[in-house]
Amino acid sequence: MPLSCYYTHMGDTRGKPDRSHWPVRKFALGSEPGDDLSAVTTAEQRLKMVWQLTLEAWSLAGLPMPTYTRCETPVRVVRLAKDQDETEP
Numbered sequence: 001m002p003l004s005c006y007y008t009h010m011g012d013t014r015g016k017p018d019r020s021h022w023p024v025r026k027f028a029l030g031s032e033p034g035d036d037l038s039a040v041t042t043a044e045q046r047l048k049m050v051w052q053l054t055l056e057a058w059s060l061a062g063l064p065m066p067t068y069t070r071c072e073t074p075v076r077v078v079r080l081a082k083d084q085d086e087t088e089p
Contacts, residue, residue: 027033037046058065068074 055065
């Protein structure tokens with residue numbers, strides 16, 4: 001089921017927000033601000049942003065949210081070549 005903020009039919013304007021008053025910023029190419037939000041947001045705010053993106057990603061993928069605990073989280077260990085050289089006799 002699509003989230004309410006995504007519009008699956010481009011011609012359908014019902015329920016769309018009025019974006020005419022949304023703030024718009026214009027930057028010269030190459031002078032755009034960086035992606036670092038740490039100066040203007042708290043760690044808690046950034047975690048909330050990531051959580052919202054996580055929920056949307058799982059929903060868009062059509063998959064249920066995982067229910068495993070942190071210690072059961074699937075991981076994959078990839079050894080770097082440098083680490084392998086150090087462990088060899």
